[in-house]
Amino acid sequence: MSGRLITLEGGEGAGKSTVLAHVQQQLAAAGVVPLLTREPGGTSAGEAIRQLLLDPAYRGLCAESELLLMFAARAQLVREVIRPALGAGRWVLSDRFTDASFAYQGGGRGQPIERIADLEHWAADDLRPDLTLLLDLPVAQGLARAGARGAADRIEQEQADFFERVRTAYRARAAAQPQRFRLIDASQPLSAVLQQVAAAIDAFLQRSLPA
Ligand SMILES: Nc1ncnc2c1ncn2[C@@H]1O[C@H](COP(=O)(O)OP(=O)(O)O)[C@@H](O)[C@H]1O
Ligand SMILES: [Mg+2]
Numbered sequence: 001m002s003g004r005l006i007t008l009e010g011g012e013g014a015g016k017s018t019v020l021a022h023v024q025q026q027l028a029a030a031g032v033v034p035l036l037t038r039e040p041g042g043t044s045a046g047e048a049i050r051q052l053l054l055d056p057a058y059r060g061l062c063a064e065s066e067l068l069l070m071f072a073a074r075a076q077l078v079r080e081v082i083r084p085a086l087g088a089g090r091w092v093l094s095d096r097f098t099d100a101s102f103a104y105q106g107g108g109r110g111q112p113i114e115r116i117a118d119l120e121h122w123a124a125d126d127l128r129p130d131l132t133l134l135l136d137l138p139v140a141q142g143l144a145r146a147g148a149r150g151a152a153d154r155i156e157q158e159q160a161d162f163f164e165r166v167r168t169a170y171r172a173r174a175a176a177q178p179q180r181f182r183l184i185d186a187s188q189p190l191s192a193v194l195q196q197v198a199a200a201i202d203a204f205l206q207r208s209l210p211a
Contacts, residue, residue, distance in 0.1 A: 003086040004208055005127065006034070006201075007097040009170060010135030011163055012156050013145030014186045016095050019135065019197050023093060026201050030209070035085045038095035039073065043080045046073035054153035061154070063109040067116070070101050071123040078125050098124055099132060099173055104155070107169025108162045131204045133197060134174045135186035139163040142186075 006023070008016040020036065027034050041050040049069050052058060061069075074097070085092050098120050105111045120126065139160055146156060174181035182200040186193055 001089055001210075003088070003090045003092060004130040004204075005082065005086060005092045005094065005097075006131045006133070006204070007094045007099065007129040008133050008135065009096060009099045009103070010186060011137070011139060011142045011167055011170070013142035013147075013149070014135035014137055015145075015190070015193060016135055018190065019133070019184075019193065020093060020095050022194050023133075023197060023201055026198055027091060027093070027205075030205050032091050032205070032209075034091040034093040035081070036093050036095075037077065037081055039077065039097055039100060040070055041073060042077040042094070043073070045076050049073040054155065056152075056154045056157060058154060059157075063105065063111055066109065067101065067105040067111050067119070070105060071119045074098065074101075075123040075125075078127050082127060083125065094129075097129055097132075098127075099129075099134075099170065102173055103166045103169040107165040107172075108158070129180065130208075131200075132174075132181050133184055133200060134170055134181055135184050135193070136167070136171060136174075137185070137187040139167055 008020055008023070010016055024034055024036060040053055041047040049072055053061075053066065053069055082092050082094070101116050101119070102113065106113050106116050143160070143163065146152075171183070174183050184193060184196050184200070
């Protein structure tokens with residue numbers, strides 16, 4: 001049996017990293033020990049690209065460079081880590097994936113959706129997640145949480161209207177692909193968020209694992 005790719009998406013401070021640890025435990029308890037990865041990054045070349053993407057020193061990076069760097073890291077991650085793992089029957093849990101490019105580089109930076117779809121096709125080897133949890137919350141709330149975490153990276157330094165466009169693009173994508181996405185209300189207290197997440201993962205396990 002080939003593995004499954006589950007991705008966590010959402011804006012800054014939505015709770016992706018927090019939720020990821022819980023999903024990992026839930027899957028492991030069901031006998032599925034997932035491989036964890038994150039974007040941008042997840043390989044040694046990809047983590048070097050991540051540094052470049054997030055360093056506020058590169059404030060002048062143009063939208064085209066940003067998009068191509070995101071996909072350069074993703075191309076490597078898909079071929080070096082995710083495809084081999086899925087092929088070996090391993091489940092993969094990723095903190096962000098291609099939906100983030102549609103939201104940030106598409107919605108946020110205005111890069112054409114068709115170009116991003118082309119990149120998804122050839123650079124990301126047409127790999128699509130089996131399940132995507134979108135942690136959705138008001139921009140100000142997410143930024144307040146992320147702000148408490150430490151210094152803002154290059155992308156976190158954007159203005160609120162950028163993050164509003166990112167949120168709108170994420171929500172539109174989730175609405176257009178309801179069979180793959182589960183929209184989670186991440187504005188709630190963590191315990192309530194985790195309950196919604198656990199229910200979504202449980203339902204996915206039910207339909208994925210042999211009875
Ligand atoms: N539902 C929640 N309610 C309140 N605080 C939360 C919630 N989820 C996460 N946090 C806190 O918000 C901050 C950002 O969470 P994190 O998981 O790092 O978000 P992300 O990875 O999406 O940027 C962390 O300090 C985390 O403990
Ligand atoms: Mg995080």
